[in-house]
Amino acid sequence: xxxxxxxxxxxxxxxxxxxxxxxxxxxxxxxxxxxxxxxxxxxxxxxxxxxxxxxxxxxxxxxxxxxxxxxxxxxxxxxxxxxxxxxxxxxxxxxxxxxxxxxxxxxxxxxxxxxxxxxxxxxxxxxxxxxxxxxxxxxxxxxxxxxxxxxxxxxxxxxxxxxxxxxxxxxxxxxxxxxxxxxxxxxxxxxxxxxxxxxxxxxxxxxxxxxxxxxxxxxxxxxxxxxxxxxxxxxxxxxxxxxxxxxxxxxxxxxxxxxxxxxxxxxxxxxxxxxxxxxxxxxxxxxxxxxxxxxxxxxxxxxxxxxxxxxxxxxxxxxxxxxxxxxxxxxxxxxxxxxxxxxxxxxxxxxxxxxxxxxxxxxxxxxxxxxxxxxxxx
Numbered sequence: 001x002x003x004x005x006x007x008x009x010x011x012x013x014x015x016x017x018x019x020x021x022x023x024x025x026x027x028x029x030x031x032x033x034x035x036x037x038x039x040x041x042x043x044x045x046x047x048x049x050x051x052x053x054x055x056x057x058x059x060x061x062x063x064x065x066x067x068x069x070x071x072x073x074x075x076x077x078x079x080x081x082x083x084x085x086x087x088x089x090x091x092x093x094x095x096x097x098x099x100x101x102x103x104x105x106x107x108x109x110x111x112x113x114x115x116x117x118x119x120x121x122x123x124x125x126x127x128x129x130x131x132x133x134x135x136x137x138x139x140x141x142x143x144x145x146x147x148x149x150x151x152x153x154x155x156x157x158x159x160x161x162x163x164x165x166x167x168x169x170x171x172x173x174x175x176x177x178x179x180x181x182x183x184x185x186x187x188x189x190x191x192x193x194x195x196x197x198x199x200x201x202x203x204x205x206x207x208x209x210x211x212x213x214x215x216x217x218x219x220x221x222x223x224x225x226x227x228x229x230x231x232x233x234x235x236x237x238x239x240x241x242x243x244x245x246x247x248x249x250x251x252x253x254x255x256x257x258x259x260x261x262x263x264x265x266x267x268x269x270x271x272x273x274x275x276x277x278x279x280x281x282x283x284x285x286x287x288x289x290x291x292x293x294x295x296x297x298x299x300x301x302x303x304x305x306x307x308x309x310x311x312x313x314x315x316x317x318x319x320x321x322x323x324x325x326x327x328x329x330x331x332x333x334x335x336x337x338x339x340x341x342x343x344x345x346x347x348x349x350x351x352x353x354x355x356x357x358x359x360x361x362x363x364x365x366x367x368x369x370x371x372x373x374x375x376x377x378x
Contacts, residue, residue: 053081056089063093065107077114092121099129116153124156131157135179163193171200171210181216188223199223206248218255236262240269241280250287257287268294276302276320286321298324300353304335304346313339 060070073080083089093106096116101109110116119125155161168178182189191199199222200210208215225233237247251258260268268290272278283289292298301324308314314335323331336347 052085055085056081056083059085059089059093060107063106064103065110069107069111073111073114076111077117080114080117083117089117092117092125095121095125113153119153125153127157128153128155131161135175135182160190160193164189164191164196167193167196167200168210173210173215177216181220185220188220191223195223198227206251208252214252214255218251221251221255221259224259233258233262236265240266242284246284250284254287254291257290260290264294265290268298271298278321282321286325288325289321292324296354300350301331301335303353304350307343307346307349308335308339311343313342 057070060073065073093110096106096109116125165178169175178189199219202222203215203218204210206218208218222230234244234247237250238244242250247258269280269283271294272283272289273280289298302320305314305320305323309316323335326334332347336350339346
């Protein structure tokens with residue numbers, strides 16, 4: 001039986017669905033076919049498969065797929081041309097329409113995650129919708145999936161998701177909070193069930209009640225590292241002046257502080273203690289200091305304060321910690337705009353400091369508080 005390379009078939013698709021309508025928008029948005037060709041080198045389409053491929057393409061067009069969307073879909077998953085239209089493709093598209101993916105939403109969903117077409121309707125797609133329905137109403141679900149969460153429909157909820165969700169619900173955690181966790185940090189919910197049991201137990205032992213808002217944050221941190229890494233993280237804090245109780249108290253105050261990398265932790269402590277002259281107890285009392293960006297917040301603000309101090313515009317005993325915790329709007333109002341007449345270049349210096357630090361390696365620099373500038377190390 002004669003066989004035609006998929007390369008030729010894709011060329012035909014391009015000619016029919018794109019070049020027949022050579023509008024500027026179609027031409028400019030057409031995705032390159034090279035990646036599709038490289039994926040499909042091993043495929044050979046029998047000559048008698050053309051009618052089925054034609055049916056697939058016509059089916060997609062009838063459901064509102066634009067020319068460029070068809071081309072992109074075939075580029076991503078060339079094997080879609082093998083799909084049986086009446087028993088495979090149409091039932092799935094019809095089900096998604098029933099669930100609210102009408103008009104442009106349907107092609108956007110399928111093109112963003114074409115694996116949906118290859119999943120079983122009854123054993124994967126429908127169970128996924130049934131799993132998600134208790135967490136969101138129909139409109140919220142559409143919005144969530146449209147916002148790049150179409151991968152939720154590709155998961156097998158019975159394998160990992162359902163046991164972990166059942167555990168969290170049994171601990172008294174509201175469905176709305178579980179959904180937010182799934183959206184913001186899906187890796188937490190996708191842990192193995194044994195690890196999830198361990199994480200819940202550990203967080204509870206640190207005196208967190210599951211109904212507390214911080215319980216979810218603490219769960220995120222514990223799930224992000226192994227037992228040995230958690231131990232190393234605690235030891236790193238203790239080596240910098242914390243007692244074990246103070247580390248745990250810091251975790252209770254703001255769990256995300258323990259997600260700070262050891263490298264950033266050590267750099268911050270050196271900067272806070274040696275340059276800003278803060279004592280360890282002050283830092284322990286304001287654990288949020290460990291969460292702020294060194295480059296975009298801490299050093300640029302400190303530079304502004306040193307300039308203002310040098311001009312006697314603020315007192316040297318001004319509480320630096322409080323200034324760092326201010327919102328950006330409040331900081332600009334109180335320390336930049338307020339002094340723009342006496343220090344007209346202050347805003348430029350501040351913005352330049354933020355921009356410069358983005359491309360500068362801290363290990364090659366030291367901070368000179370007297371000149372409020374960065375001085376290269378010789």
